[in-house]
Amino acid sequence: xxxxxxxxxxxxxxxxxxxxxxxxxxLIDRLLSAIFTDNPEWTDYGSVPRDxxxxxxxxxxxxxxxxxxxxxxxxxxADEVVGAIARHRAEQGxxxxxxxxxxxxxxxxxxxxxxxRAEQTGVAPDDVLDAGTATWTVIDELSxxxxxxxxxxxxxxxRHDEQRRNALIEDLLGRRxxxxxxxxxxxxxxxxxxxxxYLVVVADVRPDGxxxxxxxxxxxxxxxxxxxxxTKVDTRIGVVALEQRAAADVVACLRPLARGRSAASPAVSxxxxxATAYTLAMIALSMAPSTATExxxxxxxxxxxxxxxxxxxxQRLVSRNLGGILDRPAREREVLLETLIVWLxxxxxxxxxxxxxxxxxxTVLNRLHRITELVGRxxxxxxxxxxLSLALSVLDLPQIxxxxxxx
Numbered sequence: 388x389x390x391x392x393x394x395x396x397x398x399x400x401x402x403x404x405x406x407x408x409x410x411x412x413x414l415i416d417r418l419l420s421a422i423f424t425d426n427p428e429w430t431d432y433g434s435v436p437r438d439x440x441x442x443x444x445x446x447x448x449x450x451x452x453x454x455x456x457x458x459x460x461x462x463x464x465a466d467e468v469v470g471a472i473a474r475h476r477a478e479q480g481x482x483x484x485x486x487x488x489x490x491x492x493x494x495x496x497x498x499x500x501x502x503x504r505a506e507q508t509g510v511a512p513d514d515v516l517d518a519g520t521a522t523w524t525v526i527d528e529l530s531x532x533x534x535x536x537x538x539x540x541x542x543x544x545x546r547h548d549e550q551r552r553n554a555l556i557e558d559l560l561g562r563r564x565x566x567x568x569x570x571x572x573x574x575x576x577x578x579x580x581x582x583x584x585y586l587v588v589v590a591d592v593r594p595d596g597x598x599x600x601x602x603x604x605x606x607x608x609x610x611x612x613x614x615x616x617x618t619k620v621d622t623r624i625g626v627v628a629l630e631q632r633a634a635a636d637v638v639a640c641l642r643p644l645a646r647g648r649s650a651a652s653p654a655v656s657x658x659x660x661x662a663t664a665y666t667l668a669m670i671a672l673s674m675a676p677s678t679a680t681e682x683x684x685x686x687x688x689x690x691x692x693x694x695x696x697x698x699x700x701x702q703r704l705v706s707r708n709l710g711g712i713l714d715r716p717a718r719e720r721e722v723l724l725e726t727l728i729v730w731l732x733x734x735x736x737x738x739x740x741x742x743x744x745x746x747x748x749x750t751v752l753n754r755l756h757r758i759t760e761l762v763g764r765x766x767x768x769x770x771x772x773x774x775l776s777l778a779l780s781v782l783d784l785p786q787i788x789x790x791x792x793x794x
Contacts, residue, residue, distance in 0.1 A: 399514040400521045403501045404455035406508075411452070414496050415444045421492045434479045443472050447490065447529075451497050454525050455518075462528035465536075469529050473536035477544065483537045487530055494526035552577060556617045556626065560587075564662030574658055577615050582657060584629035586637060587664035588682075589622055589672050590649035598623040599647025600682070606640055624668075626661050629654060634686065642682045648675045650683040670695055676785045691780050701781045708778040711761030723761070726754040728779055731772070 407414075419441065422432070432440055450468045453459040476486055498519060505515045555573050563569045574581040590599040598618070603625060607614050614627040627637055634654040641651070650671035652664035670692050671685040685692055694701040705713070712723050726744060730751065733739035737755070741748040759766055766775065 397514065397517045397521070399510055400455055400501075400518040401457045403504050403508075403510065403518055404452045405458075407497075407500050407504050408449070408452045408456065410500065411445060411448055414448050414493075414500055415441060417496045418444045418448065418489070418493050421496065422489060431482055431485045435476070435481060443475070444489075444493070446472060447493055448497065451493065451522075451525055451529065454529075455497075455501075455521055462525050462532070464528070464532050466529060466532045469532045470536040473533050474540045477537050477540040483534060486533055486537065490526060490530045490533060494522060497526075498522045552615065553617050556615060556624070559626070559658070560624070560662045560665045565659055567657075567659045570657065570659035570661070579613055579615065579626075579658060580628045580630070583631060584634070584654045584656060585658055585661055585664060586627050586629065586634045586654050587652045587661060587668045588625040588627060588637075588641065588649065589651075589665070589668045590625075591647050591672075591677070592618060592621050592623055593647065597646070599645060599649045599680075600625075600641060601644045601646050603641055603644055606644060607637070610636075610640055612637060612640075624665065626658075626664075634684075638682065638684050645680055645682045648672060648677060648679045648681070648683075650675065651685065653686050667692075674784055690777055691784060694777065694781050695784060701777075701784075704774065705778045705781050708762060708774050709782075711763065712758065715761070723754060723758055724779070724782075726751060727758055727775065730755065731776055731779070735767070735772070 422440075435443075446468050450459070450466070454461050473486070501518050501522060502515065504510075505518065510518075555576060559570065559573050571581055573579070588600070588603065590603075592598050600623065604614055604616055607627060612627055612630055612632075614625050616623060616625045618624075629637065634651070638651050641649075650668050652668035652671065655661065655664045667685050671683045671688065673695055674688055674691050675681060675683045694704075709724075712720055712727075715723065726740070729743050730737070730740040733743065737748050737751050741751045744751065755766060762775075765771060
């Protein structure tokens with residue numbers, strides 16, 4: 388009697404398998420019958436043409452017998468035949484559990500065929516046991532190879548889908564901007580509404596990869612807003628469908644998620660205008676300091692947006708209206724700027740400004756007189772009100788404000 392080696396086909400096993408190879412077509416018929424009659428609720432081959440399924444069964448059963456007969460060395464964890472079956476079925480959408488069940492059924496059918504061949508040729512019982520051990524070792528190894536290849540294929544498909552989604556969003560926000568036909572295609576492929584309002588959200592991404600908005604898609608999904616997201620090196624971008632609701636509703640649900648600097652565009656009328664919304668969202672983002680923890684909505688900051696778009700004019704505006712104040716020593720400068728800001732916020736009411744500044748009304752009047760001297764023109768009138776307000780807004784803007792004050 389030959390020595391048994393678990394997982395290693397003995398001479399008798401190899402002979403039984405070699406003798407069974409010509410009967411593969413019969414084994415295929417048995418396997419196909421078992422697939423659709425043994426626990427049919429587990430059968431999910433609706434996406435696979437019958438000839439294709441038969442071919443896959445042929446490849447698998449042949450591989451099992453080739454391994455048992457010694458025609459092919461192995462089993463190999465990266466078996467190329469099983470790998471091809473796994474990739475093909477994954478593309479067709481056949482669940483892995485269904486494939487593993489088919490492999491087990493195929494193993495049972497091969498084992499039964501070997502038993503029949505052993506009975507016909509009078510093989511000793513111990514050698515039959517060796518054949519069983521070898522058969523199920525091969526089935527286990529091929530099932531493991533199937534699982535690995537199938538999951539690798541699924542991961543590759545997910546990566547490919549993600550790359551495609553990113554490419555579509557990239558084109559929508561860039562070189563294909565404004566192309567209504569392309570926008571309609573993107574809507575279909577990304578399962579977004581073809582019509583209706585949209586806005587774009589942008590958020591910083593920290594060096595460790597953490598975005599400044601925590602889980603926006605999950606929150607939006609829960610509230611019925613469809614969205615797609617793309618991460619660049621230092622920015623996460625979301626294109627959000629308004630679903631017949633106001634942009635303010637999206638902003639309100641995202642603001643509590645801010646863990647850093649983020650921004651939202653105004654609403655635009657369709658997906659073809661997403662690039663415009665993206666540009667406006669990036670303008671809004673630039674209005675907040677890099678250390679900010681907030682979501683800036685451009686709808687609430689149009690004057691500042693105009694200043695950001697024209698930094699040279701913004702600096703000239705500051706120089707013309709606040710230059711004299713900014714040239715004063717730090718303490719005096721801070722007091723005068725604070726007084727001017729509060730006075731404007733209180734609709735130029737000296738009495739109300741005095742209350743907020745915790746000083747006498749005459750003190751406010753004296754400071755305003757000093758500001759008038761430094762500005763070089765009256766503080767009253769529509770033009771003065773608009774220019775002073777805008778100039779003060781410039782001082783709060785990152786980079787532009789710092790340049791204006793240092794200049």
